[in-house]
Amino acid sequence: MQERLQTAVVQHDQIIEAIERRDTVAAGEIVRAHMDLSRRNMAEFVAPQGLDVALA
Numbered sequence: 001m002q003e004r005l006q007t008a009v010v011q012h013d014q015i016i017e018a019i020e021r022r023d024t025v026a027a028g029e030i031v032r033a034h035m036d037l038s039r040r041n042m043a044e045f046v047a048p049q050g051l052d053v054a055l056a
Contacts, residue, residue, distance in 0.1 A: 001044075004040070007037060008034065008038070011030055011037070014026075014030045015031060015034065
């Protein structure tokens with residue numbers, strides 16, 4: 001979890017830098033990667049590994 005949080009912090013900085021450079025392609029790619037990371041973090045928070053929870 002700590003590693004993913006550090007990755008998120010780095011992504012925030014990268015997004016800001018891409019916006020400052022007006023690099024919309026890079027900003028978009030980083031935002032998509034960040035959203036994927038955030039989804040995985042939220043899924044783990046809702047149903048941590050090892051916890052038997054029916055999601056359907």
